[in-house]
Amino acid sequence: MTAESPELPGAPSGDGLPRAAAGHTPDALFVLDPDGTVTWANPAAHHLLGSPPEALPGQNLYARLTQEELALALQGLALVDLGLPTRPAVYHPTTDDGSTRPAEVIARAMPTGQIVVSARPAPHAQWVLDELSLLVGGGPVDGVVARALAEVVTPWPGHVATVVMRDLRNPGPEAESRVIGDVPPEVAAAIAAIPRGPWHAAVAAHHPVAADTEKVTGGDWTSPLHRFRRCLAVPLPTDAPEACLVLWERNDAPIAMRTFWRRSPAIMLLSAALRQEQLLRDLRDAAATDRLTGLLNRAGLEEAILGIDAETVGVVAVDLDGFKAINDTHGHRAGDDVLVAVAARLRDAVRTDDVTARVGGDELLALCAGAQLSDLSTIADRFLQSLTEPVAVRVPACSTGPTVDLQVTASVGLGLGERADLDALLGAVDLALYRAKRAGGARWSTTDL
Numbered sequence: 001m002t003a004e005s006p007e008l009p010g011a012p013s014g015d016g017l018p019r020a021a022a023g024h025t026p027d028a029l030f031v032l033d034p035d036g037t038v039t040w041a042n043p044a045a046h047h048l049l050g051s052p053p054e055a056l057p058g059q060n061l062y063a064r065l066t067q068e069e070l071a072l073a074l075q076g077l078a079l080v081d082l083g084l085p086t087r088p089a090v091y092h093p094t095t096d097d098g099s100t101r102p103a104e105v106i107a108r109a110m111p112t113g114q115i116v117v118s119a120r121p122a123p124h125a126q127w128v129l130d131e132l133s134l135l136v137g138g139g140p141v142d143g144v145v146a147r148a149l150a151e152v153v154t155p156w157p158g159h160v161a162t163v164v165m166r167d168l169r170n171p172g173p174e175a176e177s178r179v180i181g182d183v184p185p186e187v188a189a190a191i192a193a194i195p196r197g198p199w200h201a202a203v204a205a206h207h208p209v210a211a212d213t214e215k216v217t218g219g220d221w222t223s224p225l226h227r228f229r230r231c232l233a234v235p236l237p238t239d240a241p242e243a244c245l246v247l248w249e250r251n252d253a254p255i256a257m258r259t260f261w262r263r264s265p266a267i268m269l270l271s272a273a274l275r276q277e278q279l280l281r282d283l284r285d286a287a288a289t290d291r292l293t294g295l296l297n298r299a300g301l302e303e304a305i306l307g308i309d310a311e312t313v314g315v316v317a318v319d320l321d322g323f324k325a326i327n328d329t330h331g332h333r334a335g336d337d338v339l340v341a342v343a344a345r346l347r348d349a350v351r352t353d354d355v356t357a358r359v360g361g362d363e364l365l366a367l368c369a370g371a372q373l374s375d376l377s378t379i380a381d382r383f384l385q386s387l388t389e390p391v392a393v394r395v396p397a398c399s400t401g402p403t404v405d406l407q408v409t410a411s412v413g414l415g416l417g418e419r420a421d422l423d424a425l426l427g428a429v430d431l432a433l434y435r436a437k438r439a440g441g442a443r444w445s446t447t448d449l
Contacts, residue, residue: 028103030117031110036062039114048103048119050096061117064093080109093119160228160248163236164191164199183248186224190217191246199244202233209233227251292336293343295364296357304355304367308419314371315429316379317413318346318364321441326393326406334393338408341391349383351375369419373446376414380444384412387442411437412444 028048031040041056049056049064062070069091076086086107092100103119110116163180179188191197198211210232217223228248236243288300296304320342327335339362346364347356355367368375390405413433417425428447436445 028119030061032061032115032117036060048101065091080107080115162191162246164244164246190223190225198231199233199246202235202244206235290358293339293358295343298359301357308369310369311419312370312416313419313422314368314376315415315425316366316376317429317433319411319433320362321409321411323362330393330395334395337393338391342408345386346383349379349386373416380412380414409442411441414444415447
């Protein structure tokens with residue numbers, strides 16, 4: 001025994017684990033039996049789990065993991081059985097005080113058949129996860145998706161993970177993106193400045209998109225992004241702001257790790273979670289949306305009403321003048337063309353956060369939370385003015401037939417009231433609408449409330 005290799009009580013001997021490194025490394029080291037029972041731990045294990053190293057032997061390390069993490073750990077141990085080290089992965093073992101602490105973990109086999117586990121705190125991974133928790137579903141990232149995110153944001157050798165968010169659905173020079181990740185400021189700035197990158201395409205297509213850096217930068221070899229060979233953009237199942245996880249492969253990435261994401265369970269899991277979330281979102285949207293006009297239907301309107309938290313609500317009710325005559329004279333396809341055009345003009349006339357819906361055959365409605373009567377009259381004037389532009393309809397009723405310009409008018413009822421009395425307000429607005437219609441249409445009228 002030499003001074004460079006002191007004997008550690010209970011430490012394994014031989015070439016399976018360097019004893020000097022085991023005693024002085026800042027990483028927590030554990031020697032496990034195949035069933036996860038700890039047979040030895042170094043002093044740094046205390047900082048990770050809270051237990052003194054002499055108290056850990058006999059404990060089962062796997063028992064400190066959630067069922068989801070344990071399943072991922074057991075999958076990783078398949079590499080250990082082949083004599084290969086696992087790649088870095090983030091787990092959240094439970095500490096002695098009941099809290100969890102993110103740790104980057106690598107495991108490899110010993111000649112004795114036991115397993116050496118190396119763990120170090122993973123503050124960067126946890127920081128990115130905390131950021132993502134504000135995006136994915138608006139709540140904490142947990143379960144299997146969280147584990148997949150943890151694997152990706154603690155990237156493989158030769159890789160860097162970033163998250164790009166904001167304005168990804170509407171790229172352009174004026175778009176503002178935010179980049180988080182453990183990258184230099186000039187790299188983050190270069191990513192944010194890309195007007196149309198693979199992250200924009202991934203969000204639009206709802207599936208991962210890979211691209212070479214030369215294509216991302218448009219061949220600008222002065223870009224700091226050329227320290228990377230390629231990237232993979234994985235859109236996250238979020239509403240607003242849109243977010244995309246971007247994994248960058250450095251030029252010095254080991255050959256064995258290049259395009260490893262193509263066979264990564266974490267990437268496949270994130271993609272499956274995204275597809276499932278998007279499918280559920282599409283189903284929810286379809287159930288709440290009028291298929292012809294794209295406005296909300298009655299079910300969607302009722303759901304939107306539940307989400308109004310303003311004390312006052314404005315209502316704009318629209319009923320087309322002479323719509324039956326359009327259907328009778330030009331056919332129902334022409335009537336559909338009119339409804340689509342009028343719905344679009346109503347959507348353009350209201351404020352950004354106002355809710356628009358189709359509540360009947362030719363009856364449209366807008367809810368304006370927190371509006372004043374002056375806001376409602378402005379919307380009505382803007383909408384009626386838009387109807388002075390004729391509507392082009394297909395005649396005969398086929399997609400390739402000639403078009404005819406029709407002059408369309410509408411009657412509009414306006415009302416303002418308390419959110420709690422919305423049913424009474426809607427009834428009063430209907431009366432106002434029919435007063436406008438009896439007066440000849442093409443005008444608006446207000447309630448007596």
